[in-house]
Amino acid sequence: MSETLRFVSDDLQLMALGFMALVYILRIRWLLKFKASGDRQARSENRSASSFKGVVYSWANVAMPWSMESTRHMSFFYIQFVVFHVAVAANIGMSFVIPYAPGLMKPVIVVRLLQILFAAACAIGCYRMYRRLSNPAMRLISTPDDFFSLALLTLWLFASLFAAPNRPDLGEGPLMVYFIMTAFFLVYVPFSKISHYLYYPFTRFYFGRTMGHRGIYPIKRVPQTKNAAVKG
Amino acid sequence: MAVSARSHKAEKFVERLRKKLNRQMVGSLAGCVHCGMCTNSCHYVLANPDDPTYAPAYKADQIRKIFKRNIDWTGRIFPWWVHAEDIRTDEDLAALKDIVFGKCTNCRRCSLNCPMGVDFATLNRMARGLLVSVGVMPEGVAVVSKDQWEVGNQMGVLPQDYLETLEWLSDELETEFKDTAARIPIDKMDANIVYAINPREIKYDPRTITDAARIFYIAGENWTMPSEGWDMTNFGLFSGDDELGGAVAQRVYEKVIELRGEKLVLSECGHGYRSTRCEGPNWLGYGVPFVIESSVLTMLRYIKEGRIRVDKEKNRATVTFHDSCNNARSCGFYEEPRELLNLLVTDFREMYPNRAENFCCTGGGGAMSMSEYTPQRLKSAIIKADQLKATGAKTVVTSCHNCVDGLTDVIRHYKLGMKVTQLVNLTANALVIPERVVVPVEVQIPFVTMPLQGFKILVVDDEPDILTFLAAVLEDQGATVIQAADGEQALALTIQEKPDLVTLDLSMPGRNGGYVFEEIRNNPEIASTKVCIITGKPELRRLIYERPVTPPDGYLDKPINEESLLTNVRMILELKHPHGHA
Numbered sequence: 001m002s003e004t005l006r007f008v009s010d011d012l013q014l015m016a017l018g019f020m021a022l023v024y025i026l027r028i029r030w031l032l033k034f035k036a037s038g039d040r041q042a043r044s045e046n047r048s049a050s051s052f053k054g055v056v057y058s059w060a061n062v063a064m065p066w067s068m069e070s071t072r073h074m075s076f077f078y079i080q081f082v083v084f085h086v087a088v089a090a091n092i093g094m095s096f097v098i099p100y101a102p103g104l105m106k107p108v109i110v111v112r113l114l115q116i117l118f119a120a121a122c123a124i125g126c127y128r129m130y131r132r133l134s135n136p137a138m139r140l141i142s143t144p145d146d147f148f149s150l151a152l153l154t155l156w157l158f159a160s161l162f163a164a165p166n167r168p169d170l171g172e173g174p175l176m177v178y179f180i181m182t183a184f185f186l187v188y189v190p191f192s193k194i195s196h197y198l199y200y201p202f203t204r205f206y207f208g209r210t211m212g213h214r215g216i217y218p219i220k221r222v223p224q225t226k227n228a229a230v231k232g
Numbered sequence: 233m234a235v236s237a238r239s240h241k242a243e244k245f246v247e248r249l250r251k252k253l254n255r256q257m258v259g260s261l262a263g264c265v266h267c268g269m270c271t272n273s274c275h276y277v278l279a280n281p282d283d284p285t286y287a288p289a290y291k292a293d294q295i296r297k298i299f300k301r302n303i304d305w306t307g308r309i310f311p312w313w314v315h316a317e318d319i320r321t322d323e324d325l326a327a328l329k330d331i332v333f334g335k336c337t338n339c340r341r342c343s344l345n346c347p348m349g350v351d352f353a354t355l356n357r358m359a360r361g362l363l364v365s366v367g368v369m370p371e372g373v374a375v376v377s378k379d380q381w382e383v384g385n386q387m388g389v390l391p392q393d394y395l396e397t398l399e400w401l402s403d404e405l406e407t408e409f410k411d412t413a414a415r416i417p418i419d420k421m422d423a424n425i426v427y428a429i430n431p432r433e434i435k436y437d438p439r440t441i442t443d444a445a446r447i448f449y450i451a452g453e454n455w456t457m458p459s460e461g462w463d464m465t466n467f468g469l470f471s472g473d474d475e476l477g478g479a480v481a482q483r484v485y486e487k488v489i490e491l492r493g494e495k496l497v498l499s500e501c502g503h504g505y506r507s508t509r510c511e512g513p514n515w516l517g518y519g520v521p522f523v524i525e526s527s528v529l530t531m532l533r534y535i536k537e538g539r540i541r542v543d544k545e546k547n548r549a550t551v552t553f554h555d556s557c558n559n560a561r562s563c564g565f566y567e568e569p570r571e572l573l574n575l576l577v578t579d580f581r582e583m584y585p586n587r588a589e590n591f592c593c594t595g596g597g598g599a600m601s602m603s604e605y606t607p608q609r610l611k612s613a614i615i616k617a618d619q620l621k622a623t624g625a626k627t628v629v630t631s632c633h634n635c636v637d638g639l640t641d642v643i644r645h646y647k648l649g650m651k652v653t654q655l656v657n658l659t660a661n662a663l664v665i666p667e668r669v670v671v672p673v674e675v676q677i678p679f680v681t682m683p684l685q686g687f688k689i690l691v692v693d694d695e696p697d698i699l700t701f702l703a704a705v706l707e708d709q710g711a712t713v714i715q716a717a718d719g720e721q722a723l724a725l726t727i728q729e730k731p732d733l734v735t736l737d738l739s740m741p742g743r744n745g746g747y748v749f750e751e752i753r754n755n756p757e758i759a760s761t762k763v764c765i766i767t768g769k770p771e772l773r774r775l776i777y778e779r780p781v782t783p784p785d786g787y788l789d790k791p792i793n794e795e796s797l798l799t800n801v802r803m804i805l806e807l808k809h810p811h812g813h814a
Binding site for chain 2: 030031032034035036037038039040041042044045046049058061062068069070071073074077081131135136137138139140141142143144145146148191192193196199200202203204206207208211214215216219220221222
């Protein structure tokens with residue numbers, strides 16, 4: 001492994017991570033500067049209502065596609081969401097495994113599974129780009145950051161396809177590209193929509209706390225029977 | 233980066249936006265990923281598939297872009313990158329008004345469908361409030377808000393009209409039951425229930441008041457309607473004006489406290505229920521010392537307890553139930569109406585989707601008062617019309633006056649031939665009238681000496697005459713009374729003597745009552761001591777309730793009379809009747 005590759009896979013990553021952590025700390029400080037409002041009303045008349053249950057339900061919402069109509073009706077979209085996010089998480093993990101625990105990537109099956117995952121996520125990224133461009137409502141709400149973030153992630157996933165075998169002996173190009181893109185990704189993330197996961201615990205916490213206290217969460221749903229069919 | 237010059241109103245809008253933001257709102261503003269999952273949850277979108285400007289994320293972005301341009305880092309440095317944009321002119325404000333008032337009913341359906349937990353409805357309401365604060369709002373909103381500020385109710389019903397209506401309703405009731413006790417009590421003290429209504433009932437639908445009165449009468453309830461503070465609706469919820477919201481809620485709460493009512497029961501109104509039960513304490517910054525419940529729950533309890541009997545054979549039409557957004561999606565109130573409905577009708581058919589996932593009646597969020605947006609409201613109502621039609625029901629029941637009007641409009645516009653009614657009407661119709669109705673009578677409870685025996689009470693006041701009066705009255709009832717003439721002494725005696733109750737004067741030289749109260753609540757050793765605030769300046773009460781501690785257990789206005797003092801002390805010490813412990 002060349003000194004340059006060692007630098008980009010190790011020192012550069014640590015610098016980028018440090019930078020990202022610093023900006024995240026500042027971001028969270030900024031968010032916490034705003035006062036959180038509470039719910040002073042008496043608890044819901046529904047005896048089982050509880051803020052705690054609401055928060056747990058709200059946080060777990062991401063893993064319960066049946067809990068929201070939007071994910072129930074768009075199950076293909078939900079599957080895409082899962083694959084894409086799992087691939088991104090795996091990709092981040094890979095950026096640590098390659099320099100610090102390369103042995104984990106030795107079994108071919110691991111590499112192949114990761115490559116399948118990255119390829120699927122990459123295809124999803126392309127589809128999502130198409131959706132953003134072709135759907136008028138999506139096009140209207142999309143910002144340059146939305147397009148760039150999606151393109152960046154898709155390209156990064158594409159690069160990771162070739163980096164996954166971790167074979168610098170066959171040429172350092174794929175790993176170089178992968179790690180440089182990872183570093184850029186880490187630096188860019190705090191300023192982009194990709195940092196949504198930073199806000200997720202907060203938005204879901206407060207929303208769940210209120211919805212739980214008021215007895216709306218967990219959502220109670222009665223499946224539709226034959227006597228009525230509703231479009232929409 | 234310098235921000236371009238703004239109009240005076242736009243300047244104020246941005247200035248107030250900064251002050252209005254809380255952590256929940258900032259999270260919702262910063263957390264949207266523009267995934268589009270919310271889009272199909274909105275009835276405006278579903279009814280207007282070719283107009284992407286109805287998408288909830290787009291509508292929220294009209295607020296978000298101002299936030300990003302002025303408050304968020306990225307938007308301030310690279311505005312074009314994240315579509316951050318300032319609001320500069322009065323025309324910009326007017327355009328925003330058409331979106332937040334005309335293209336959204338604040339139904340919160342999109343909020344429930346957002347994977348990120350972005351609360352669009354809260355953002356929309358905030359934007360409404362900011363616009364209202366600079367005088368930009370639909371005319372209907374201005375008119376109704378003005379009525380609620382000035383006349384005390386949102387339909388401008390004058391006090392004499394209100395009282396006269398109740399009077400003739402009482403006369404009718406008396407004739408119907410041939411019983412002089414069958415009347416609507418006004419301002420009755422110490423009633424179990426204080427019943428607050430929607431002014432629409434006085435103006436357009438007095439039969440709902442008669443129906444409720446019939447139910448209370450047959451149940452033998454000790455109830456009353458207040459002469460003031462009777463409007464439980466609250467246009468502050470729709471206009472986003474928290475000041476109005478707080479003032480209206482406070483008017484209702486204070487009347488209940490003045491009447492020493494045990495429970496505030498709200499007639500069927502979704503936004504009234506949400507405003508009075510859920511949001512009022514938030515707008516005011518303090519909780520209320522009495523129970524608030526929907527009349528639906530009251531009626532259900534009467535049936536379960538056997539206080540009224542109903543015959544569902546009297547309601548044989550096919551009915552479906554429409555959940556009000558405010559009841560179901562903002563207060564979790566959706567099972568009780570169904571439970572009641574199943575006791576009242578023979579053929580109930582569920583509407584789909586339902587409960588928290590139901591579609592708005594399309595008249596919510598104050599939309600019924602904004603005539604300039606009626607065409608787009610009725611166009612979007614096709615979703616509701618389809619939903620209603622699919623049930624095959626002849627009658628739609630709802631627990632909300634606003635929904636009654638909204639649904640009536642939808643039914644008329646789409647020629648559905650359905651009837652809209654409320655649970656109170658169905659309950660009254662299904663009532664089995666007993667041959668002899670037992671009404672509550674004033675029972676003279678034999679006086680038992682020493683009802684406060686065993687209680688230690690600390691009375692605090694800087695006026696010796698009042699101290700003597702309080703001590704004499706309470707000692708006559710058997711209490712052990714300790715006296716303190718200033719704040720420091722009061723604190724020391726509370727710690728030393730651990731009284732069951734402290735009656736605390738607010739205005740005292742040195743450490744005033746407010747300080748003493750907060751010290752008591754903040755000291756874990758004595759924090760649970762019951763405190764009754766006594767003041768000659770009712771406006772100071774607010775200062776007490778705004779403190780970041782558990783509110784006092786009661787309060788009394790000066791001048792104090794013996795009866796109100798003893799009643800309040802008994803209530804606070806949880807003595808259910810005047811002759812012994814609970």
